[in-house]
Structure formats: C-alpha cells, structure tokens
Amino acid sequence: MDERPDIRHTIGEYLKARFPDRNELAVDDLREIQVGGSHVIYAFSACWRDDEGWVSKNLIIRREPDMGVHGSYDIGRECEALSRLYEAGIPVPVVHCLERDTRVLGRPFAIMEKIEGERMVDAWLRRPESRKQLAEDFVSTLASIHGIDWHGHGLSFLGTSEHDRHSAEGEIDKWESVLERSQYGPHPALAELSTWLRRNIPRSEHATICHGDYSPFNGHVLNGRIVAMLDWEMVDLGDPISDVAWACFFCGLTWMPEWDEAAFIHRYEELTGVEVKAEDLFFWKMLAHLKLAAITISGTRAFLESTNPTSMRELMAFNTLTPILQQNALQSLGYWKDLR
Amino acid sequence: MRTSLPTLLVEKCAQTIESVVIPALADAPAAEQAALTAELLRTLATTIEEKGEELLQENLALEGVFRKARSALAQQSLSANADAVRLMNVLDPALQNTGSLHTSISEENDRLKGVMVLLIRGIDTVADDLPAGTASALRESIHTALTQLVSNAVARVTGTRPGEGR
Numbered sequence: 001m002d003e004r005p006d007i008r009h010t011i012g013e014y015l016k017a018r019f020p021d022r023n024e025l026a027v028d029d030l031r032e033i034q035v036g037g038s039h040v041i042y043a044f045s046a047c048w049r050d051d052e053g054w055v056s057k058n059l060i061i062r063r064e065p066d067m068g069v070h071g072s073y074d075i076g077r078e079c080e081a082l083s084r085l086y087e088a089g090i091p092v093p094v095v096h097c098l099e100r101d102t103r104v105l106g107r108p109f110a111i112m113e114k115i116e117g118e119r120m121v122d123a124w125l126r127r128p129e130s131r132k133q134l135a136e137d138f139v140s141t142l143a144s145i146h147g148i149d150w151h152g153h154g155l156s157f158l159g160t161s162e163h164d165r166h167s168a169e170g171e172i173d174k175w176e177s178v179l180e181r182s183q184y185g186p187h188p189a190l191a192e193l194s195t196w197l198r199r200n201i202p203r204s205e206h207a208t209i210c211h212g213d214y215s216p217f218n219g220h221v222l223n224g225r226i227v228a229m230l231d232w233e234m235v236d237l238g239d240p241i242s243d244v245a246w247a248c249f250f251c252g253l254t255w256m257p258e259w260d261e262a263a264f265i266h267r268y269e270e271l272t273g274v275e276v277k278a279e280d281l282f283f284w285k286m287l288a289h290l291k292l293a294a295i296t297i298s299g300t301r302a303f304l305e306s307t308n309p310t311s312m313r314e315l316m317a318f319n320t321l322t323p324i325l326q327q328n329a330l331q332s333l334g335y336w337k338d339l340r
Numbered sequence: 341m342r343t344s345l346p347t348l349l350v351e352k353c354a355q356t357i358e359s360v361v362i363p364a365l366a367d368a369p370a371a372e373q374a375a376l377t378a379e380l381l382r383t384l385a386t387t388i389e390e391k392g393e394e395l396l397q398e399n400l401a402l403e404g405v406f407r408k409a410r411s412a413l414a415q416q417s418l419s420a421n422a423d424a425v426r427l428m429n430v431l432d433p434a435l436q437n438t439g440s441l442h443t444s445i446s447e448e449n450d451r452l453k454g455v456m457v458l459l460i461r462g463i464d465t466v467a468d469d470l471p472a473g474t475a476s477a478l479r480e481s482i483h484t485a486l487t488q489l490v491s492n493a494v495a496r497v498t499g500t501r502p503g504e505g506r
Contacts (some may be wrong), residue, residue, distance in 0.1 A: 149356060184345055188456040189486045277377055304348045312356055319349065323493035333484040339491065 004030050004113040007042055007105070011061065014104055015046065015111075018097060020148060022048035022055075033060075038069055038299075039233065041109075053208055053231075058116070059096065063109035066306065069299040070178050072311035074110045077099060077165040081235045082112075085209075086155045090145055091228045105329060110172055115228045120219030124256050130224040131258050138219060139264050142247065143271035145229075145238040146208040155209060159237035168201045171287055175294040182298040189326040193290050196333055202280045212236055214243040215250035244276055245284030248290075289329040296322045344446055346388045354381040374505045393491050395449045401485045402452040406431050408481050409459055413466065414472050423465035456485070 005052075008030035016025050030044035040063040047056040050169060066075045078099045086092050094113040102108060124134055160166065178193055179187060211218075212234025220228040244265070251259045265276050296318040303315040330336045357378040366373040404464040410431045434455040441450070459483060467475040493502070 002357070185450050186457045188453050188460060189490050191457040191460045192482070195464065199464070300345070303404060304352050312353075315349075315352065319345075320497045323490055323497055326490045327494050330486060335486065337480075337484045337485060337487040338382040339484070 004032055004042065007032075008044065008063075010104065010160045011042075011044065013097070018099075019048075022050065024049050038065055038231075039063060039073070039075075040065060042100060045089070057099060058209040061105070061109050062092075062112060062236050063105050064107040065302065066107065067238050067302040069295045070174075070234070071324075072174075073300070075110050075233075075326055077158075079110050080153060084153050084155050084166070085148070085232070085235075088148050090148070091141065091226065091229055092232065093230065095239065097101050101111075108156055115220045115222075116256055117220050117222030117227060118225075119217055120221050120226060121254055121256065122218040122222040124216060124259075125226070127224065128258070130221075133224055134219075134221065134226065135264065137249070137259070138216070139267045141219070141229060142211075142214055142243060143268060145211060145214075146272055146274070148209050150209050150237060156237070158209070158235060159207075167204050167207065167242070168197070168283070168287065171238070171242065171291070172197050174220065175287075175291050178294040182294070182301050184297055184301055187297070187326070189330055190290060190293055192335065193286065193326075193329045193333070197283070197287055200279075200286075202239075202241075202283050203293055204241075205274070206240075207237045208240040210236050210238040210240060210243045212238075212243070212246075213245045216254065216256065217250070239284070240272070240274060241276060241280045242284045245281050246288050246291075247280070249260065249285050249288040253292075258269070260299040286329060286332065288331075289325050293322055293329075296325070309330070344388065349383045350381050350385040350388060354378040354385065357381070357454075365430055374380075378426070380395055392445050397493060398485075399445065399448055399452055399487055401488050402472045403435065405481050405485045406435055406455065406459070408478055409463070410435065412470055412478055415470060417469050417471065418466060421469050423462060424469070427459065427462045427466065430455060430462070453489070456482075 004194070008027050011030065012025070015027065019025065025048040026047065028045050028047070030042055033041050033043050040061075042061040042063075043058070045058050047054060051328070062075065064075050076098055078092070079095045082092050084097050086094060093115055096111045096113070098110045099105075100108045118126075120134060121136065124131055129328060137337040148155065150158070179190060189227055189276060197325070211229060211232060211233055212231070219226045219230045220230055248261050248264065251264075254259065265281070268274070269276055299314065300318045300322070303311070303318065327336070355378075357374050362371050362374050362378075365374060410428065413424045413428050413431070434452065437451075461479065463475070463482070468477075
C-alpha cells in the first residue's frame with residue numbers, strides 16, 4: 001500500500017502532544033495495510049530520544065471502521081481486554097494508547113505494538129516442516145485463553161457469567177440482527193439455518209473468555225512459533241466450544257493441508273479437561289456458518305458503500321463465499337436435495 | 341427500492357478503476373481507455389437485470405411451496421391456531437400478487453424470498469397441529485426450493501451451471 005503522508009503528519013503531531021517527554025519524536029513510513037470491511041490499519045515506525053538514548057518502535061494504528069462487518073465495534077473495550085489478557089500471559093500485542101476523540105482520525109483508534117512475522121495460515125502453507133509445532137501452539141494458546149481466571153483478571157466486564165443457553169442464543173440473535181441490517185435481500189437458507197440452530201441449542205457447561213475469531217488468519221507466527229493472537233474485536237465471555245468449532249470450521253474451509261481436526265480436539269481435551277461433545281461441536285460449526293455468512297454479507301455491503309478504495313480481492317471473496325456457506329450448511333444439515 | 345447487488349458490484353468496479361487504477365497509470369492513452377471503461381460500466385450498471393429465466397424458475401418454485409403451505413394451513417385442525425392464521429395472512433397476499441406488471445422479476449424474487457423467510461420461521465409453531473406427514477412433506481418442499489435458490493446463487497458466483505457446484 002502507498003504511504004499516507006496526511007495521516008503520518010496527523011499522527012506525528014498527535015503523538016508529540018500525547019507524549020511530550022519523548023523528545024524529537026518522529027513518525028516515518030506510515031502505510032495503510034488494511035482497508036474496507038473491518039478495522040482500518042496503518043503501520044508506521046516511530047523514533048524518539050529519552051534519557052537512555054534513541055528508541056525506535058514499529059507500531060500499528062487500529063482505527064474503528066466507518067461501517068464494518070458486524071456493527072458492534074468498540075476499540076476501547078478491545079484495548080481494555082488486551083491489556084488484561086497481556087497481564088494474564090496471553091500472547092497479544094501491547095497497547096500503547098487509546099484515543100476516543102474522533103477529531104484526530106475521524107473514528108476512535110488505538111496504537112499498538114506491531115507484531116513481526118506472518119499469519120499462521122501463510123506459515124502453514126509455506127513451511128510444511130513447521131506444521132506440527134504450529135498445530136501444538138494453536139491448540140495450547142486456545143487452551144490458555146480458555147483457562148484464564150477471567151474474574152480474577154478483571155475481565156468480567158466482557159459479558160455475563162450466565163451460560164446455559166444464553167451464550168448461543170445471544171450469538172444467534174446477534175448474527176441475525178447483522179443480517180437484517182445488511183439489507184441485501186432476504187436469505188431463506190440462512191433463515192432455515194437459524195431455525196435449526198434455535199431448535200438445537202446445547203447446554204453450555206461453563207463460560208470462559210472466547211476470542212470470537214480464533215482462526216489461523218489471526219495467529220501470528222515468527223520463527224515457526226505462534227507469537228501472538230490478533231484481532232480481538234469479538235472477544236467475549238461465552239461457551240469455549242464456540243472458539244473450538246470456529247477454529248475447526250476455518251481450518252477446514254481454508255483447506256489447510258495436514259490439518260487434523262481430531263488431533264486438535266483430542267489435544268484440547270487433554271489440555272483443558274473439557275470434553276468436546278460431537279453434537280456441541282456440530283452445533284457451533286453450524287453457528288459458524290451463520291456467523292461467517294452474516295460477516296460476508298455485511299462485509300460486502302461495507303465494501304460497496306465505503307467511500308475509500310476497496311480491496312477488490314476481499315470483496316470478490318466475500319461475494320463468492322456467501323452462497324457457498326449456505327450450500328455447505330444445507331448439505332451438513334441433510335437439507336440439500338438432488339434436483340436432477 | 342433497494343439497488344440490486346449486481347448493480348452495486350458493477351458500480352464499485354467503475355469506482356475502483358477511477359480511484360485506484362487510473363491514478364496509477366502513467367500512460368495517457370491507457371488512462372483514457374480506463375476512464376471510458378469506467379464510464380461504460382457506470383452506464384451498464386443501471387441496466388443490469390439478473391438472469392431472468394433463472395429467477396422466474398425460482399419464483400415459480402417459491403410460489404409452489406406457498407401453495408402447499410396454504411393448503412396445509414387450511415386444515416380443520418388449525419382453524420383455532422393463531423400462528424396458522426398469521427401465516428395465512430402472509431401467504432395469501434403473496435400468492436395473489438404474483439406476476440404483477442409493476443415489479444421486475446428480481447423485485448418479485450426478493451419479495452417471495454422474504455415471504456419464504458417468514459414461512460420458515462413460522463412453520464415450527466404450527467407443525468404440531470398438522471396431520472402426520474404433512475409438516476415433514478412441507479419441510480421437504482421447502483428444502484427443495486432452498487436447494488434450487490442456493491444452487492443458482494453458487495452458480496452465479498462460481499460461473500458453473502446450477503447443480504454443478506461442489
């Protein structure tokens with residue numbers, strides 16, 4: 001992506017005012033690295049002089065989107081969670097500052113540590129020799145997240161400790177609402193999926209911190225190891241099987257070679273002591289279809305109505321994925337008919 | 341009236357050519373060609389009609405399901421069921437207004453899909469009062485229609501023929 005001298009200037013002035021003790025602070029090489037459906041992200045480097053000499057850091061700006069794919073962005077909530085997750089030993093980026101004043105960049109934003117490396121999905125595809133370790137890191141990081149004493153770490157603000165049916169019902173309500181707001185036509189197949197979901201809500205055994213988008217696209221890898229989980233915008237208190245199912249669903253959807261779902265589940269059970277029942281996993285995978293379909297439909301709208309240049313690659317992917325998800329869901333539920 | 345998704349997609353292509361491609365083109369004739377292409381796309385965007393025959397078939401299939409549902413809901417056992425009455429009040433106007441000269445095939449398709457959503461959401465509330473086999477037969481016909489709708493949608497985005505998808 002191209003440099004953005006306008007944003008660079010704004011952020012340079014902002015940081016000087018915000019951190020007056022950082023002498024000769026300079027911002028350089030600010031580039032937009034993600035636009036469109038979700039957070040707008042800029043990468044840049046900043047250097048300044050303090051008592052011990054020059055300091056240089058690679059940072060990112062994570063700005064709330066104008067529209068977004070799910071309509072419930074709250075960068076403040078996300079930053080609060082990230083800070084507490086960091087304290088709890090979860091590999092997440094360090095948050096340097098949060099700015100809610102929309103006069104700076106038009107929307108609230110945060111400045112965070114830039115995690116070096118590559119996405120887990122890319123590392124998995126490019127370096128087959130690292131897959132075994134990545135699979136272990138992927139499951140053990142999830143187990144660590146689910147093992148957090150969320151009350152003790154001040155994370156109870158994320159949601160209610162009620163579980164039972166609450167977590168799943170809330171998710172179905174949320175994604176149905178996103179679909180309705182997207183306004184791109186009725187989707188009968190997704191209505192059928194929602195109806196099935198409401199008929200088959202499992203009883204959740206307990207509530208844990210849930211990442212909400214635990215996928216190989218959000219694991220970040222350096223030297224063959226997962227060093228951070230990114231994109232905590234959907235973090236919540238909920239049923240841990242929702243994260244397990246989302247991870248399995250995404251790894252399957254991405255056709256990751258040598259991905260072994262059964263081994264992932266088995267290891268998760270070993271690490272957490274939580275039994276992953278087949279029927280619960282199936283339910284949450286079906287909910288994952290509804291959730292991703294809502295995201296792709298809502299994301300298509302966000303891309304189309306954005307006044308910024310759009311990522312045509314993501315727009316095409318979203319537009320293509322929507323009906324394929326519906327087909328997969330109908331097939332999985334046994335509702336797909338032979339039309340010949 | 342909602343602008344159709346294909347129209348918006350084509351408009352977005354024109355916008356991308358204008359805001360991303362043309363500024364990056366150093367060659368003036370190439371930039372002119374790109375600008376004309378964008379202009380042409382904008383003109384075409386307003387005239388797009390989704391595959392008419394395919395949507396017509398979908399509309400007929402949806403109407404077929406509604407007739408079956410309407411017939412099932414007319415059972416004596418449902419005469420006192422308020423949910424059944426509500427569903428009939430949705431289905432009756434949907435069946436009476438089919439083929440209106442004042443709407444395009446795609447608008448009709450959208451309208452019928454909206455009715456299908458209401459039918460899907462409502463069928464559970466009346467299923468217990470339907471004769472044995474009627475509810476499951478109705479669900480079967482709903483699933484057949486859904487398969488047709490989704491199969492067509494997959495074909496549109498993958499460039500395959502309906503039923504040829506994965």
